[in-house]
Each structure stands twice: as C-alpha cells, then as structure tokens.
Amino acid sequence: MSQHRAAGDRVTPGNAARKTGAGRHSAKHRVARRSTPSSTQIVGLTAALAAAAGAVGFSHSSLASPTQANSAVNLAAASLDNGSLSGITTARIQARQLATRDSSRVQLADTTKKQSAANKLAQARQIKLDASRALTAKRATALALAKAKQEAADKLARESATRCEIMVTGYHITATFGQGGSRWAHNHTGLDFAAPIGTRIGAVMKGVVIFADWAGPYGRQVQVRHEDGTVTWYNHMSKFSVEVGETVYAGDEVGRVGMTGNTTGPHLHFEVHPDGGAAIDPDPWLRNHCGLNPYTAG
Incomplete structure (x- = not known):
C-alpha cells in the first residue's frame, strides 16, 4: 500500500509540519515576523525623523528650507514599508x-x-518741520513788529514835521513886527x-540847524530850516544848546534866553524868513501855520 500513494500524499518534513499544530503555529510566527518592522527599520525611522527635525531647526543665522526637511522625511519613508507611510506623511507636514x-x-x-526705522525717520522729519514752522512764525512776528514800529515812527515824523510849539513860557510880548523906535x-x-x-528856548x-554863532546886533543866534523851506531865527540868547547839522523837533531846546547883542533887557527876538528870504510878521x-496865538500861548 505504501508503494501506491499519490505524489500529493508523499510524506515530507514540510508536509508533516503543516499537518500538525506545531507547524501551523510556526507559520503564523513567520507571517507575524514579516508584518512587524524590524529593530533596524525602527532605528532608521527614528534617525530619519531626527534628521527631519534638524533640517527645520531655527537659528538666528540660518533656516532649513521645507525642501531639505522633505528630503530627510522621504529618506525615512524609503526605508519603511507601506504600512508606515501615514506616520512619515504626518512628519513631513509638521516639518513643512x-x-x-x-x-x-x-x-x-x-x-x-x-517700520520702526520708517517711524523714527518720519518723527525726525516732523520735528524738523515743526522747528522750521516755528522759526518762520517767529520771523513773521518780528517782521510785523518791525513794520509796526516803522509805521509808528513814520507817523510820528509826519506829525512832528507839522506840529508846532511856542518857543518860550512865562513871557509877554514887548515889541511887534514893523514897530518903529x-x-x-x-x-x-x-x-x-x-x-x-x-529861560528855555525851544524850536x-x-x-535842521543851519547856523549857531554870534550875529552882531542879534547877539547869539540860532537859525533852523524847516521842511517847507522856512527859516526861523532865535536871537539874543545867553547860550547855545545845538550845533549846525543837528535835527531838532518841535519843543527841542536850542538855547536859553539872554540879552546879548543890541538889547535893553532879556528876551527872545523871534523872526520868520520864508524860503530863507526877507522876514515876515511872525504873528x-x-x-496860520502852527495854530498858535502868540499873545495867549505863553
């Protein structure tokens, strides 16, 4: 009977193992060993993940690109079977x-x-602009003040040019124009x-003073030419208070009452000469010219 067994029923060590429980148990372990990653593969995965983490490490001087990180992860993926691809993909995404x-x-x-540098530059420009505006305003104020002062001075000059004052105070008239004797x-x-x-004598x-000297019978004499060309004479003075070329205004002192020259007593002999010509009646x-009444002004 042993000689007539079919080829499929031939007893071999492998067939004997499969027909027994021990054989089946060994086969399951072989399948399990093929499905579980080896220790070498696990070490490779760990190294690949460490390389990927190092590839994306940040420092002040350099930064790994996502491409470098992906390459490291891809290298780890190549060392594993398809069952570990999900973990590798997650690592790649995290690295990226x-x-x-x-x-x-x-x-x-x-x-x-x-932005900070731009803000500082803008602030510096604003400070400079504010300083320029302040300087411009200060100059404008100073210019306006100077203009106002000049206008006031011009107004005073115009008023002074036409303003008149009686020459002496505390006087009385003792002789008039054209009087004989x-x-x-x-x-x-x-x-x-x-x-x-x-007694003080004023212009x-x-x-402008054009003469200040001794004038014979007139004694000490001062002559003042006014802006309209009229020249006024102040005579018999005891002293001079001005010099030739000096500008005087209404009321400015030109000398003091005296009795020098041809006189019988202290007095001011006052004359008016239009355009420097012959004398006219001062009254x-x-x-008319000054709005002064010589009989009541003193």
Whole structure:
C-alpha cells in the first residue's frame, strides 16, 4: 500500500509540519515576523525623523528650507514599508509647517524693524518741520513788529514835521513886527518875547540847524530850516544848546534866553524868513501855520 500513494500524499518534513499544530503555529510566527518592522527599520525611522527635525531647526543665522526637511522625511519613508507611510506623511507636514512658521517670523521681524526705522525717520522729519514752522512764525512776528514800529515812527515824523510849539513860557510880548523906535536902525523885524534870563528856548517846529554863532546886533543866534523851506531865527540868547547839522523837533531846546547883542533887557527876538528870504510878521505865521496865538500861548 505504501508503494501506491499519490505524489500529493508523499510524506515530507514540510508536509508533516503543516499537518500538525506545531507547524501551523510556526507559520503564523513567520507571517507575524514579516508584518512587524524590524529593530533596524525602527532605528532608521527614528534617525530619519531626527534628521527631519534638524533640517527645520531655527537659528538666528540660518533656516532649513521645507525642501531639505522633505528630503530627510522621504529618506525615512524609503526605508519603511507601506504600512508606515501615514506616520512619515504626518512628519513631513509638521516639518513643512514648522519651516513656514519660522520663515514668517523672520519676515515679520524684518518688517517690524523697517517700520520702526520708517517711524523714527518720519518723527525726525516732523520735528524738523515743526522747528522750521516755528522759526518762520517767529520771523513773521518780528517782521510785523518791525513794520509796526516803522509805521509808528513814520507817523510820528509826519506829525512832528507839522506840529508846532511856542518857543518860550512865562513871557509877554514887548515889541511887534514893523514897530518903529529909537532902539532899532529900522522898523522892528520880529516879535520880542520877554522872559527871565536862562529861560528855555525851544524850536517852533521840526527842522535842521543851519547856523549857531554870534550875529552882531542879534547877539547869539540860532537859525533852523524847516521842511517847507522856512527859516526861523532865535536871537539874543545867553547860550547855545545845538550845533549846525543837528535835527531838532518841535519843543527841542536850542538855547536859553539872554540879552546879548543890541538889547535893553532879556528876551527872545523871534523872526520868520520864508524860503530863507526877507522876514515876515511872525504873528499871522504862527496863527496860520502852527495854530498858535502868540499873545495867549505863553
């Protein structure tokens, strides 16, 4: 009977093992060993993941690109079977996200620095602009003030040019224009304002001193030419208070009452010479030109 067994029923060590429980148990272990990653594969995966993590490590001087991280992860994936691809894919995604996040942080830091520099520059420009505006306003104020002062001075000058004041105070008239008598070689050529010696004598209006010297019978004499060309004479003074070329205004002192020259008592002999010509009566000139009544002004 043993000689007539079919080929499939031939007893071999393998067939004997499969026909027994021990054989089946050994086969299951072989399948399990083929499905479970070896220790070498696990070490390779760990090394690959470490390399991927190192590839995306951030430092102040350099930053690994997502491509480098992907290459490291791909290398780890190549050493494993299809059952481990899900973990490798997750590692790649995490590595890529980490690299992108770190790159964004660097870009944000650069943007912040640039914005800070721009803000400082804008602040410096604003400070400079404010200083320039303040200087311009200060100059404008100073210019306006100077203009106002000049206008006031011009107004005062115009008023001073036409303003008149009586020459002396505390006087009385002792001789009039055209009056005859033994005291003069011909008719009297002015108005006499009798006052104590040393009484102050002022210019009748604004003008320039053209003469200040001894004038024979007139004694010490000062002549003032006014802006309309009229020249006024101040005579018999005890002293001069001005010099030739000096500008005087109405009321400015030109000398003091005296009795020098041809006189019988202290007084001011006042004459008016239009355009420097012959003398005219001072009474109507003072009334019409200056609005002064010589009989009541003193």
